[in-house]
Amino acid sequence: MAILALRVVARATLMSMVVAVAAAQLQVHFYKDSCPQAELVVKSIMQQRFNADPSLPAGLLRLQFHDCFVRGCDASVLIDSSDNNVAEKDAPPNLTLRGFEVIDVIKAELEKECKGIVSCADILALATRDGVALTGGSAYALPTGRRDGLVSNISDVNIPGPSFSVAAATSAFQTINLTLEDLVTLLGAHAMGFCHCGFFVDRLYNFIGSGQADPDIDPQFLGVLRQKCPRPDNSVPFNLSTDPIIVMTPSSSTPFKLDPSFYKGVLQEQAVLQLDQELAFTDLTRRIAADYISRPNMFRRKFAKAMLKLTNVGVLTGQQGEIRANCRRFNQPNH
CATH class of the missing domain: 1.10.520.10 (Peroxidase; domain 1)
Incomplete structure (x- = not known):
């Protein structure tokens, strides 16, 4: 060991x-x-x-x-x-x-x-x-x-996927030199945008094969999610193009703003993804979430700092790699 x-x-x-x-x-x-x-x-x-x-x-x-x-x-x-x-x-x-x-x-x-x-x-x-x-x-x-x-x-x-535990996600982040605090901070981006139901529908109807909903979802919020994401018909092949989508923070009045609304949802057991919701159940991650709610400017500063760390991961510089003429294709014809 x-x-x-x-x-x-x-x-x-x-x-x-x-x-x-x-x-x-x-x-x-x-x-x-x-x-x-x-x-x-x-x-x-x-x-x-x-x-x-x-x-x-x-x-x-x-x-x-x-x-x-x-x-x-x-x-x-x-x-x-x-x-x-x-x-x-x-x-x-x-x-x-x-x-x-x-x-x-x-x-x-x-x-x-x-x-x-x-x-x-x-x-x-x-x-x-x-x-x-x-x-x-x-x-x-x-x-x-x-x-x-x-x-x-x-x-x-x-x-790292939406059903990862906090421990598993932290371990994955550590492989690229990011910390637990970076993980919690970058997950704050889930205050914005959309999510396909297929990423979390098991939490609503068959959590970990139980045939029941995830007990950590607020019951009222569960009803909201089930309205947006019906029980999947297993007799029909999954089709991403027809899979419903919902905003990541359904209860927020600012679904396209980078603000601490995500953390409010987490602490109210109203997070869409399993990984997000788990942040409420460890002492450290819960404290970070509470700090970001009470100090939104600190969250914004920490988010910028975490993004700078993320965008430095494994970069190529100098004569390494290339400058593509088309972002979708390598310049060299042998690739």
């Missing part, structure tokens, strides 16, 4: 060193000389798209997370599958990702502005950052200089 613990510590220490070295090579305003308008282009397009769809920032936050959790923040999740490779975006956890189109629009505009300069990995990180600010979160200075990865494979995808 002691040897195992030493190995875990060694891996965590190595990851910390790798992240620190990579992060040191990123710079705020990295494109100030090579593409001075880069961040303004991203911000302008994000403002336009947000005006048309206020749920877009939530989609980009999830897209950023799913990218960084697999091979680091290298835009590998943006790659389309080809005849000889099934890419990350076709893995089951990624089938409901969205926001790809706005990344394409930004990339096309930046290619006109300064061809071959701005990476897709930076575009995703900048668009996500601007989305956070548009939804009421803290704007943060984002170091840039990321390069795009050369690998995207469905077999690499192993994302």
Whole structure:
């Protein structure tokens, strides 16, 4: 057991060193000389798209997370599958990702502005950052200089799921040098956007195979969820395109704002996802949630800090990787 613990510590220490070295090579305003308008282009397009769809920032936050959790923040999740490779975006956890189109629009505009300069990995990180600010979160200075990865494979995808326990999710986060506090903080993004019923319907009708609802759901809230998400018909194959969706915070008056409303729902046993609800049942996570409710500005600052840590995970810099001409395809013809 002691040897195992030493190995875990060694891996965590190595990851910390790798992240620190990579992060040191990123710079705020990295494109100030090579593409001075880069961040303004991203911000302008994000403002336009947000005006048309206020749920877009939530989609980009999830897209950023799913990218960084697999091979680091290298835009590998943006790659389309080809005849000889099934890419990350076709893995089951990624089938409901969205926001790809706005990344394409930004990339096309930046290619006109300064061809071959701005990476897709930076575009995703900048668009996500601007989305956070548009939804009421803290704007943060984002170091840039990321390069795009050369690998995207469905077999690499192993994302913490909505039915994970807090302990299992924390363990997964530790593999990318994020902490329990980072986990609780980043889950605050669930104050925004939508969720497919298929991600949590078992909690409503057959929790852990019991044939009953999850006893930790507030009974009144259970009724609301069941109205939105009917009992699945097991005789009919599951179809994602027809699966109902609900807002992540049904009882909130601000479903597209990054605010502490998510944590209020957690403490009232009105969280949609099992992992989210479990935050109410450990002393530390419950205390963090209560702190964020009483100190919303602290939540916004901590969220920005956690996002900076997330977007530094496994970045490629210098001569590593490439700058894609199209975010959906590798430049090299042999991929």
